[in-house]
Amino acid sequence: MTSEHKIQNDIRMSLSRHQCTVFRVNVGSVKTPDGRFFSAGVPSGHPDLYGFRWSDQQVFYIEVKNERGRPREDQIRFHNFLQSRHVIHGIARSPEDAVKIVKEGLVGYGFKD
Template identity: 65%
Template sequence: MKSEHQIQNEIRVVLSQNKCTVFRANVGSVKLPDGRWFTTGLPKGFPDLFGIRWSDNQTFFIEVKNATGKPRADQVRFHEFLKSHNVIHGIARSSEDALKIVQCGLVGYGYQEK
């Protein structure tokens, strides 16, 4: 089974080859040597990748998961926010998923509806 890191790298290459600009979002906190915490500044649940589709300048967000990964509660909340604004986004378990999300303009692909 591929790791999320491997899948993420494959997605970045494929989207870049298909007329998209892609950014990796580093989210989290780290303890500095002096004991203080540094937080990236992005909100909790922010997807792993985001970018712009060149054909129409639409923004997209991709949460990367391996074959068995499940979104955390904060990621589901971010999904609900993006869905409420009809923003292209979804969970990609492969580069094919990511390309489908972006090229087809899917909103919420891969998230289970309740």
């Protein structure tokens, strides 16, 4: 089974070759000196990748999953948010999926409604 990390890197390279700028989302928890934890980064459920097409500056979001991966509840909520605003986004299990989502301007590709 291919790791999501490898798929994500392959997608980033492929979309870059298709005249897109792509950003990887970094998140994590940090422990403060007094023992408290706080989350750094984007909201829960935010897709792994986001970017824009050079041709028209259209924004897109890509959730990366391997062949067995399923979206979590918070990812489904974020999908519903993007879906309601007709934002290009979807689940990509390969670079080909990601290119299809972005080039065709698909909204919600790979999510079950």
